[in-house]
Every structure is written in C-alpha cells, then in structure tokens.
Amino acid sequence: MAIVELAVRRIDTREAADAVVAFLVSPQAFDDERPTPGEEEHFRTLPYLALEGKTIYWYMTDGAGEVVAVTGVAPNEQRTGGYTWDYLVVRRDYRRGGAALRLAGAMLDYLRGQGARYLVTYTCDLPVYAGVRRLFDRLGFSMNGRLPDYYFEGEDRLIYYLDLRTSGRSETQQ
Template sequence: MLVGQFKIDRVSTTVEAEEIVKFLLSDYSFDDTRYTPGELVHFRELPYRALKNELSFWYAKDEQGKIVGINCVAENEQKTGGYSWDYLVVHHDYRKAGVAAMLIEQMYVFLKEIQARYLVTYTCDLPEYDRIRQLFEKSGFTLVGRCPDYYYEGEDRLIYHRKLV
C-alpha cells in the first residue's frame, strides 16, 4: 500500500525478512542500543516468524526502497482475541515524517478486521523511551503495571493496555 511518499507492506519473503533484520540491528533504528540477549533473538527471528503466520509484521520503505520503519503484533497465547504489540521502530532520519502513524494505522485496520478485543504493549522506564510512552498515552493506552529491573538492574518494564472492542 502506497501512503504518501512511503510504501507500507507486510513481510512476505525471506529477502524482506533479511532487510528487516539488518534495519533492526542498524545504528539508525533504536535510540537505546544496549540490547538484551532476548531482544537480539527477537530482532533476528520476528520477521521470519511472520512468514510462518505466527505474527503480523509491517514495514515501511521510502521512495528509494530503503526500510524506514517496522511494526508487529501477535495474538497472545490464550488465543481469545488479545494481542501483544511488540515493536514499533522508525529510522532516526524519518521520525516526525508520519511513518509511525501510517504503520499504526495499518495495525489498527488489521485489528479491527479480525475483531481483536484488546492490545497490550510495553516499554522501558528510561528517558530514552519517553516518546514511545507519550505515544501510548496519546493513543488511549493505560499504564497497568510495572515489573522492576526487568531488562537490566534499574530498568523497569512498563505495561500498557488498550481495550479495542
């Protein structure tokens, strides 16, 4: 789907998955690059899990075909219509260009089509994550929990919830 100057697609080939992994591990994806070992596994596996229909994964490309953002959700293990929103990442140079909004819109269209009941997401409590916390709160999410020292000592996991239907 072409939206403005960006093309939004769902990952469907191993070539796309490889490009997404390179983007996720690049210097221009995350602000905080002190990745946990589990995050590194996620970055390398998530696009390929989407190829097996284990989750839904969108990516945005600019006019030159460069990946500039990704977004993914997966139904939770209960299989009752609850979804987990895992990663929303936008290239440093494309922030405030509407990429995140377009990826989120595609996600909400999908969640509405499948009649998802709720969406749970999470982030870290460090200052580097202020923008994503603000995005969650502006988007109708409620902070429902905190798991102390989840990522590393002194780095709490904040859990957010939004009812969809």
C-alpha cells in the same frame, strides 16, 4: 521526508523479512544502545515468523526501497483474540514525521478488522523511550503495570493495554 508517500507493507516474502532484520540490527534502528540478549534474538527471528503466520509484521520503505520503519504483533499465547505488540522502530531521520503513527494506525486498523479484543504492549521507563510512551497515550492505551528492574538493574518495564472493542477509531483514521 514525505511520509504520506511511503507505502506500508506486510512481510510476506523472505526478502522482506531479510530487509526488516537488517534494519532492526542496524545502528539506525534504536537509540537505546543496550539491547537485552532476548531483544537481539527477537530482532533476528520474529520477522521470519511472519512467514509462518505466527507474527504479523508491517514495514515502510523509502523511495530507494530501504526499510525506514517496522512494527509487529503476535496473537496472545491463549489465542483468545488478544494480541501483543512488539517493537515499533523508526529510522532516526524519519522520526517526528508521522511514520510511527501511520504504521501503528495500519496495525490497529488490521487488528480491529480481524475482530481483535485487545492489544498489550510495553516499553522501558528510560528517558530515551519517552516518545513511544507519548504515542501510546495518544493512541488511547492505559498504563496498567510496572515491573521493576525487568530489562536491567534500574530499567523498569511499563505495561500498556488498549481495548480494541471500545477504543473507537484510531487517530490515523480521523
């Protein structure tokens, strides 16, 4: 897949939010086949909150207009310049081609341009999430915590932090 030809867009219409939700709930989105009830709710609601300015979601489409990658952030609950990064999802047949790095780069560029102070994200410690953990490392995140049995028994939540004021340019800008 020619990732460089895929446009990165922000959700700004109901139709775009509908397409992103359809992708997030599709079998092509996640390898982990046990989403939590909260995750299932997020997949169906967070993209629509972008239309209200409560979240910011980016997505990529292929030549046929099908969504192939999605990511989103929201300001922290204190509204002090920090953001929380939820969900970086790439369709299976577009993985390992640079889509995740490109989408994350667009998000980081936007946040830095807005003067954001930091970005917090998290993932599960299951082997299926090893790729996203490598991406967090590549982007300069530090792992700052572990919550045992957070998702389900035996599935820990790993918490990552990136100081956007000192981390310099994203790898996608170099």
